[in-house]
Amino acid sequence: MSVLVCCVCHRPLEDGVRTIGRRCYCEDHHAKVTRERGHFWQTGWVLVAALIGFVFLVVGIDTFAQPAPGGMLPLVAGIVMALVPAVMWLIFFYLQDRLEPEPKRYVIGIFILGALLASAVGMPLVNNVFQVKEWLYDSPVVQLVGGILVVGFIQEFLKYAAVRYTLFGSPEFDERIDGVIYGTAAGLGYATMLNIQYVVSNTGVDLSVGVIRMIVTALAQASFAGIVGYFLAQDKFEGRPAWWMPGGLALAAVLNGLFVFVRDLASVRGLQFNPWNALILATLVALIILVALFWLMRRANQATLAQS
Amino acid sequence: MQATESVHRAAPLKGWLDELLVVVLVIAALLLGWVVKGWVQGRSISFTSDDGALSLRYPADWLEQVDKDALLTVSDIRGEGSFKRTFSVATREMNPDFPLTPNDLIVTMSVRKAEELTAYRILSTELGAVDGIEASKVTYAYVTEPAGSFQQGIPVVVQAVDWVVILQGKAYTLTFAAKAENFAEEGSFHSILASVDFR
Numbered sequence: 001m002s003v004l005v006c007c008v009c010h011r012p013l014e015d016g017v018r019t020i021g022r023r024c025y026c027e028d029h030h031a032k033v034t035r036e037r038g039h040f041w042q043t044g045w046v047l048v049a050a051l052i053g054f055v056f057l058v059v060g061i062d063t064f065a066q067p068a069p070g071g072m073l074p075l076v077a078g079i080v081m082a083l084v085p086a087v088m089w090l091i092f093f094y095l096q097d098r099l100e101p102e103p104k105r106y107v108i109g110i111f112i113l114g115a116l117l118a119s120a121v122g123m124p125l126v127n128n129v130f131q132v133k134e135w136l137y138d139s140p141v142v143q144l145v146g147g148i149l150v151v152g153f154i155q156e157f158l159k160y161a162a163v164r165y166t167l168f169g170s171p172e173f174d175e176r177i178d179g180v181i182y183g184t185a186a187g188l189g190y191a192t193m194l195n196i197q198y199v200v201s202n203t204g205v206d207l208s209v210g211v212i213r214m215i216v217t218a219l220a221q222a223s224f225a226g227i228v229g230y231f232l233a234q235d236k237f238e239g240r241p242a243w244w245m246p247g248g249l250a251l252a253a254v255l256n257g258l259f260v261f262v263r264d265l266a267s268v269r270g271l272q273f274n275p276w277n278a279l280i281l282a283t284l285v286a287l288i289i290l291v292a293l294f295w296l297m298r299r300a301n302q303a304t305l306a307q308s
Numbered sequence: 309m310q311a312t313e314s315v316h317r318a319a320p321l322k323g324w325l326d327e328l329l330v331v332v333l334v335i336a337a338l339l340l341g342w343v344v345k346g347w348v349q350g351r352s353i354s355f356t357s358d359d360g361a362l363s364l365r366y367p368a369d370w371l372e373q374v375d376k377d378a379l380l381t382v383s384d385i386r387g388e389g390s391f392k393r394t395f396s397v398a399t400r401e402m403n404p405d406f407p408l409t410p411n412d413l414i415v416t417m418s419v420r421k422a423e424e425l426t427a428y429r430i431l432s433t434e435l436g437a438v439d440g441i442e443a444s445k446v447t448y449a450y451v452t453e454p455a456g457s458f459q460q461g462i463p464v465v466v467q468a469v470d471w472v473v474i475l476q477g478k479a480y481t482l483t484f485a486a487k488a489e490n491f492a493e494e495g496s497f498h499s500i501l502a503s504v505d506f507r
Binding site: 151 | 326332333337339368387
């Protein structure tokens with residue numbers, strides 16, 4: 001005899017079975033997922049507080065320990081710094097999946113796959129085959145166009161592939177928001193490898209500047225991939241026209257190129273390096289994309305609820 | 309249940325056309341990117357010595373450095389690593405009373421470099437040609453400080469090659485230098501050398 005269980009808490013449902021789509025909920029969780037509330041803001045503020053705490057911790061270590069450049073401490077700290085924001089953002093995005101949280105092993109698996117694709121395919125293609133550092137900074141126009149065509153498309157296609165050729169066809173990919181959740185997981189995996197590369201290639205980093213840069217990079221990469229994931233899910237559940245998915249990928253690639261362009265352009269004025277300009281502008285760009293992404297996620301959740 | 313069906317009626321995979329369009333788009337973007345790369349890297353700047361006896365082309369994104377001992381010194385300052393690829397060309401008048409061969413010049417230059425450069429080692433010497441003119445080539449290595457005063461890193465092993473040509477009473481020395489581990493892959497040096505034109 002089969003027993004119905006709540007898809008969130010997995011407790012048996014003896015009476016008062018509530019459903020959304022094919023999923024069953026206990027009374028408590030049905031009320032939770034269908035209630036309009038400041039879920040985004042709650043988790044958002046907790047995340048911001050956690051990130052600020054993390055930044056202060058790193059700046060404190062940098063100020064008081066004053067690790068010698070090139071030593072092991074900045075390197076190890078940098079690698080930890082690459083991982084912590086990614087995990088925080090991953091938890092934040094994961095918590096937005098209110099209706100039926102995805103299996104954690106799948107989300108972590110996609111995160112790892114994103115990191116592996118970055119390390120095995122993306123970074124070798126960008127750095128060794130296209131050798132972007134040799135020519136990309138020739139002029140602002142070249143930087144923007146080349147950044148979109150090469151860096152943007154390679155990165156976004158690999159994040160797309162991490163979801164499209166794995167979980168896209170599985171029964172777990174059963175909500176519109178799942179595309180965003182898995183997409184951001186792939187993006188955060190990719191961002192982690194980019195950040196680790198940044199640390200390693202700079203023999204450790206200036207911890208104060210590095211920590212902000214890594215948080216913003218993780219947010220931006222997750223947001224671009226989230227957009228790709230949204231288009232993927234819409235394509236699956238809404239039967240969009242053939243140009244839909246290429247259009248979504250192109251949009252993410254353009255935003256990716258624009259973000260890197262703004263970050264790099266603002267960091268150098270003449271021969272004076274000013275990382276804070278870059279970080280402030282890049283943060284603004286990333287936050288605008290994040291807000292757009294959350295608007296899309298909200299729409300996706302509402303569309304699913306409307307069908308229940 | 310109507311609602312259940314509507315959510316799960318979603319097509320498991322869209323048609324091959326969607327997939328094909330994505331792949332075509334990515335390939336097209338990368339091909340365009342490759343064209344931009346080729347266009348940027350193909351651009352070069354022409355240099356002609358004051359007397360017009362020597363001309364050559366170097367990559368447009370390399371920057372000219374102030375060097376009073378050379379006709380021209382250019383560096384790839386955007387390049388990666390703690391030592392930037394550098395090309396320089398120097399000239400000196402030959403004393404007609406004491407004619408020297410390129411090999412003789414290499415010996416005197418090597419003595420001077422051994423005094424000036426840390427851990428200077430000659431790796432090979434051989435004969436060759438630049439713009440069809442007989443030349444001597446010496447490949448050597450030395451150790452130097454990493455670029456950028458703010459970096460505290462280990463010293464860099466540099467590999468360099470001098471091409472020495474004697475023409476119309478003048479000796480020309482064309483020097484290429486790069487980090488030793490990258491030296492063998494330096495396609496830009498071959499491009500510069502191929503563009504050298506003695507008149």
